[in-house]
Amino acid sequence: MTDSYEPTERTIPTRSRDRASYDRAAVHSILDEGYVCHLGFVRDGAPVVLPTLYGRIGDRLYVHGSTGSRPLRMAGSRGGEAPGLRVCLTVTHVDGLVLxxxxxxxxxxYRSVVVHGTAHQVxxxxxxxxxxDALVDHVVPGRSDDSRPANAKELAATAVLRLDLGExxxxxxxxxxNDEPEDASLPHWSGVIPVRKAYGTPVPADDHDPAIPLPGYLSVL
Structure with missing residues (x-):
């Protein structure tokens, strides 16, 4: 395993190529900081993009959904066809508004990641x-050990897609x-407004037992 992913025709941008990176650690860092990805695929000849949660284990991403959802069904075996669904998955963070x-x-x-590949049902x-477990822990690390695992009925209703981080x-x-030099004297404010993610104070459920303390993994969010 190398420190970088191999660039391909689809992963080399046509504009601002200096902003592109294939560094494995940088890609993983951007993915690990996010919660929601956008999963794009073609259905009946038309593009579809769906927001969904994801989790990462090594060089694999996992997304989940109902066993009845269309992308999950499309990624499974269909008659004599090979299993899998060609997808494009994206994750983006906005760090500042540039005026x-x-x-x-x-x-x-911004920081963004784009993944091309074939997703397969797990x-x-x-x-x-x-x-x-990785999907739960991706949102709140440590939460999977502090909640009831899915039972047989819940597992039967849940499908999981696997997408390898290759392309x-x-x-x-x-x-x-990047103002033009001739605009430097214009009487307009210019600069960056930082955008940051913040967490509020955890709010317990209405039926929460007050004897159960706030877990340590929530106090560090």
């Missing part, structure tokens, strides 16, 4: 349980606005 002196040069600072029971790239923009 330039000209409307044209307004932008955002049918091995042990891998499914591991993947579902993948990150793209990052940082810094201030």
């Amino acid at each position: 330039a002196r000209s409307a044209f040069h307004h932008s955002i600072n 049918t091995d029971p042990e891998e499914r349980r591991t993947a579902l 993948v790239s990150a793209k990052v923009r940082t810094g201030g606005p």
Whole structure:
């Protein structure tokens, strides 16, 4: 395993190539910080993009859904066809609003990952349980050990997709606005408004037993 993913025709951007990165650690860092991905695929000849939760284990991403959902069914075996669903998965973080002196040069600072590949339904029971634990822990690390595991009925209603991180790239923009030199004297504010993720104080459920303390993994969010 190398420190970088191999660039491909689909992962090399046509614009701002200097912002692209194939560094494995950078890709994993962006993925690990997010919760929601957008899963794109083609259905009946038309593009479809769905938001969903995901989890990462090594160089694999897992997404889950109802066994009746269309992408989950499409990723399984269909007659004599090979199993799998060609997808494009994306994750994006907005780090700042970039306000330039000209409307044209307004932008955002961001970190994003794009993954191309073929998603497959996970049918091995042990891998499914591991993947579902990873999905829970991806949102709140440590939560899978502090909740009831899915029972047989719940597992039967849940499908999991696996997508290997093979054809993948990150793209990052940082810094201030790229104003034109001739605009430097214009009387308009120019700069960056940082955007940060923040957590509020945990709110217990209405029927929560007050004798149960706040878990340590929540106090560090």
